[in-house]
Amino acid sequence: MQAIKVRLAVAYAALGVAALAVAMLTQEFPPLRDWAPFAVVAFLTVYHAVEVNDHLTASPAAMIFLATAVAFGAGHAALGAAAISAVSPVTKSDIAERRIALSVINWGQTVVAAVMAGFVLEPFFPDGAWSQRDFPLVAVGAMLASMVYHLVNWGLVSFAVRVVYRKREVRPWSRMGSILQSTVVMGFVGGLLGATYHLVPVALPLIFALFGVGYLAFSSLSELREAQEATLRGFIKALEAKDLYTRGHTERVAYFSQLIAERMNYRGTRLERVRWAALIHDVGKLAVPRDLIRKRGPLEDEEYLQLQTHAHVVEDLLAEVEFLRPMVEIASGHHSRFDGGGYGGTGHAHGTAPSQEARILAVADAFDAMTSTRSYRVALSQEFAFQELRSNAGTQFDPEVVEALVQSVVESGERYGSPNLGSEQDARYIAEGKFR
Amino acid sequence: MLAIAFIGIGRSESSLVSVTVAGILIAAAALVTVPASSGNRFSLALAAATAVPLLIGPIFDFGGAVGAVAVGFLSGWIVLKLFGSAEHLITANSDFLRQSFGAFLFAAAYVVLAHAAGMVVGSASANLIGAVGAALVWFAFETVAWALFTYDRVSRRYLIKLAVEDWPVAFSLFAVGALFAYVLPELGWWAPVVALLPYSFAHLAFYRSHSARVTYSQTIRSLARIPEVAGLSPDGHSDRTAELAVAVATDLGLNPDEVRMVEYAARLHDIGRITLNELNIIKVGFTDDDIARWGAEIISEAPYLTEVAALVRQQHDPYRRPGERKDPDLPIPSKIIKAASAYDHATSELGFSALEALEVLHRGAAYDYDPDVVEGIRHIVMTR
Numbered sequence: 001m002q003a004i005k006v007r008l009a010v011a012y013a014a015l016g017v018a019a020l021a022v023a024m025l026t027q028e029f030p031p032l033r034d035w036a037p038f039a040v041v042a043f044l045t046v047y048h049a050v051e052v053n054d055h056l057t058a059s060p061a062a063m064i065f066l067a068t069a070v071a072f073g074a075g076h077a078a079l080g081a082a083a084i085s086a087v088s089p090v091t092k093s094d095i096a097e098r099r100i101a102l103s104v105i106n107w108g109q110t111v112v113a114a115v116m117a118g119f120v121l122e123p124f125f126p127d128g129a130w131s132q133r134d135f136p137l138v139a140v141g142a143m144l145a146s147m148v149y150h151l152v153n154w155g156l157v158s159f160a161v162r163v164v165y166r167k168r169e170v171r172p173w174s175r176m177g178s179i180l181q182s183t184v185v186m187g188f189v190g191g192l193l194g195a196t197y198h199l200v201p202v203a204l205p206l207i208f209a210l211f212g213v214g215y216l217a218f219s220s221l222s223e224l225r226e227a228q229e230a231t232l233r234g235f236i237k238a239l240e241a242k243d244l245y246t247r248g249h250t251e252r253v254a255y256f257s258q259l260i261a262e263r264m265n266y267r268g269t270r271l272e273r274v275r276w277a278a279l280i281h282d283v284g285k286l287a288v289p290r291d292l293i294r295k296r297g298p299l300e301d302e303e304y305l306q307l308q309t310h311a312h313v314v315e316d317l318l319a320e321v322e323f324l325r326p327m328v329e330i331a332s333g334h335h336s337r338f339d340g341g342g343y344g345g346t347g348h349a350h351g352t353a354p355s356q357e358a359r360i361l362a363v364a365d366a367f368d369a370m371t372s373t374r375s376y377r378v379a380l381s382q383e384f385a386f387q388e389l390r391s392n393a394g395t396q397f398d399p400e401v402v403e404a405l406v407q408s409v410v411e412s413g414e415r416y417g418s419p420n421l422g423s424e425q426d427a428r429y430i431a432e433g434k435f436r
Numbered sequence: 437m438l439a440i441a442f443i444g445i446g447r448s449e450s451s452l453v454s455v456t457v458a459g460i461l462i463a464a465a466a467l468v469t470v471p472a473s474s475g476n477r478f479s480l481a482l483a484a485a486t487a488v489p490l491l492i493g494p495i496f497d498f499g500g501a502v503g504a505v506a507v508g509f510l511s512g513w514i515v516l517k518l519f520g521s522a523e524h525l526i527t528a529n530s531d532f533l534r535q536s537f538g539a540f541l542f543a544a545a546y547v548v549l550a551h552a553a554g555m556v557v558g559s560a561s562a563n564l565i566g567a568v569g570a571a572l573v574w575f576a577f578e579t580v581a582w583a584l585f586t587y588d589r590v591s592r593r594y595l596i597k598l599a600v601e602d603w604p605v606a607f608s609l610f611a612v613g614a615l616f617a618y619v620l621p622e623l624g625w626w627a628p629v630v631a632l633l634p635y636s637f638a639h640l641a642f643y644r645s646h647s648a649r650v651t652y653s654q655t656i657r658s659l660a661r662i663p664e665v666a667g668l669s670p671d672g673h674s675d676r677t678a679e680l681a682v683a684v685a686t687d688l689g690l691n692p693d694e695v696r697m698v699e700y701a702a703r704l705h706d707i708g709r710i711t712l713n714e715l716n717i718i719k720v721g722f723t724d725d726d727i728a729r730w731g732a733e734i735i736s737e738a739p740y741l742t743e744v745a746a747l748v749r750q751q752h753d754p755y756r757r758p759g760e761r762k763d764p765d766l767p768i769p770s771k772i773i774k775a776a777s778a779y780d781h782a783t784s785e786l787g788f789s790a791l792e793a794l795e796v797l798h799r800g801a802a803y804d805y806d807p808d809v810v811e812g813i814r815h816i817v818m819t820r
Contacts, residue, residue, distance in 0.1 A: 132624050132625075135626050189633050192626070192630055192633065193630070193633075193634075196623065196630050199619075199622040199623060200618050200622050202618055203615055203618050203630070206615040206618070207615065207630075209611055210615070210634035210637070210638050211638070213607060213638050213641075214639075214640070214641040214642075216604060216641075217641035217642050218641045218645070221648050224648040224649060225648055226740070227652060227738075227740035228651060228652050228655060230738050231656070231738040231741060233738075234735075234736075234738030234741075235734060235737065237737050238733065238735075238737040283662075313665045313666075314662060314665060314666075317658045317661055318658050320654065320657075320658055321651060321654040321658050322650075322651065
């Protein structure tokens with residue numbers, strides 16, 4: 001694979017150099033005092049890429065490239081932007097992980113994309129001096145150029161991925177809708193900022209300073225988000241670790257829930273919400289006396305009641321965190337049946353149907369419960385679990401969710417549970433040492 | 437303020453219409469606020485109040501600038517009284533007065549500084565110097581005034597440190613105001629778009645990171661209360677200990693970052709008690725040190741809280757053992773938590789009065805407890 005990567009890197013580098021050469025032959029380099037500040041800003045943004053929101057994970061490098069291309073104006077756009085993209089393709093993680101071939105590939109595709117975008121912009125520039133009447137046209141041009149930039153970029157990326165990893169489907173394509181949206185917005189903003197530079201050069205440092213301050217706040221935000229998730233996960237893990245039989249349960253249920261939700265076309269916040277709900281779905285158990293959880297044999301009525309009230313108290317506690325409230329609602333609904341029976345959690349009356357998110361969680365939870373070893377029986381086989389889920393589909397479980405789980409587990413090629421254990425009774429006997 | 441507005445407009449060289457329009461702009465901007473990390477909220481009127489003196493120039497038109505700010509804040513105040521309950525508004529009169537006065541100060545400082553600078557350099561640079569200088573004057577005023585008048589019984593020094601951390605928000609408001617003023621004459625109707633696009637990015641960032649910060653501390657609080665709702669540790673102990681510990685930490689002059697650590701560690705100091713529902717542990721018995729150890733183990737699973745875990749681990753280490761020198765490496769937050777937890781235990785569990793509880797701490801001072809921390813608690817409890 002390394003050889004292919006190197007060959008691809010050489011090819012992309014050649015492509016990038018060729019694109020630069022074409023730009024150099026047809027255009028003039030912008031004045032250095034214009035070019036240098038833009039280059040510094042572009043380098044910094046690419047180097048410190050942060051996650052802006054669920055849809056916009058890329059650095060706003062494209063926006064900066066477009067702003068610079070527009071700011072350099074007719075006869076300079078493609079070469080100026082390409083020269084900037086040529087000096088700023090390194091990210092922090094690339095350096096940390098020494099991905100040299102990947103960096104070169106990236107360099108090539110970014111330069112080619114920048115040159116193409118620059119040439120697309122060219123016809124939209126005004127002939128003489130700039131005025132505010134040119135703004136709409138330039139903005140439209142910049143949006144088009146932004147689309148070209150992204151198309152070229154992703155075309156080259158998916159080609160590289162196909163060659164190196166021999167995978168047909170490339171992930172970014174499946175999210176084309178949201179990418180297109182942010183591309184257009186970035187193009188619009190970049191075009192406006194570049195055009196502003198022609199009329200009021202002083203404005204640009206102020207604009208970049210504003211973006212910079214926002215950038216700082218966003219990077220502290222993503223750190224906080226990570227801290228939030230890591231903290232909750234860490235606590236759950238630490239508390240679970242004390243119990244041999246539920247160890248890893250939460251993480252696995254979160255994984256299965258995510259598989260199902262992705263198959264059912266959940267994206268962004270909705271997907272996150274399901275994953276979070278899975279992470280906290282068992283938190284109520286933390287407050288329950290441990291011997292009750294581990295008890296062999298059925299619970300007595302009083303113990304069952306105790307289990308429920310404890311679970312509710314902790315759920316109420318987590319629901320005080322506003323961010324977690326929707327997740328707690330999902331998590332507390334996961335014990336109710338598809339047809340409306342069973343005991344629910346906080347604010348969940350008997351007879352109401354659970355939300356789709358809760359139904360996903362219910363299936364993921366049941367699947368992991370069957371395919372992992374518990375105190376009273378060993379793990380059952382995956383086939384048995386599928387069969388059990390299917391036979392209860394329509395009453396206890398949502399048939400659509402069950403099918404989504406079965407398909408995605410089978411497709412992933414992963415296997416869970418004991419290889420050939422197809423009976424609940426056998427599993428109990430083995431656990432009690434009565435079998436064989 | 438009405439008088440100031442009249443005098444300002446009367447002496448102004450600008451037209452009554454432009455001053456009134458500028459005032460209304462300020463009032464409209466006052467409807468939006470942006471949260472800062474200290475808990476203060478900045479009104480967008482500040483951005484408008486920055487733009488107005490820069491725009492209304494000629495730079496020596498003191499009356500026009502100050503008059504517009506006065507009109508703006510007067511109408512802003514009327515709006516405030518009409519829709520005062522909305523969440524995004526500045527609701528407290530004191531906050532509103534402070535920010536109004538700050539805007540005056542800004543306009544006045546701008547005119548004076550730009551005038552002074554104009555005698556030395558050209559008018560374009562003088563404008564810039566005036567704006568930057570006035571922004572600094574404003575920020576100094578806001579910081580000190582907020583620290584003095586917002587919270588009772590919290591160390592002023594600490595509040596000032598906290599308020600200084602708000603600089604990115606203040607900076608972005610000034611920057612967008614100045615940006616708008618610079619681009620308006622050239623870009624016309626495109627000016628609001630060009631100014632508001634980068635600002636809205638920053639605004640969103642401030643808003644989101646504020647709510648993430650709130651969420652994070654709420655999460656810590658909820659997790660800390662799990663042993664309490666499970667009946668494994670006394671109800672409300674973590675909240676009360678955290679409150680006292682934070683008060684002492686600010687009183688002792690710790691930095692905002694350190695105070696945050698104190699808060700998290702104080703809230704979570706008893707999390708180790710969650711293990712007390714295991715039958716074998718109850719049978720064998722446990723010591724305070726076990727609780728600290730288990731707590732630190734649980735907390736250290738969260739990668740961002742390793743510092744807190746270390747503080748929790750040392751929460752029961754005495755200040756000095758008899759016959760030994762004191763341990764210079766024992767962190768102050770741990771010492772604060774030890775004393776604050778003991779104080780709350782005495783008042784809430786043992787039924788001691790505040791004085792009796794202080795007596796307990798005094799008797800343990802210099803051995804169990806750090807004398808400085810005990811003095812801090814005494815100060816907090818006595819001034820409460």
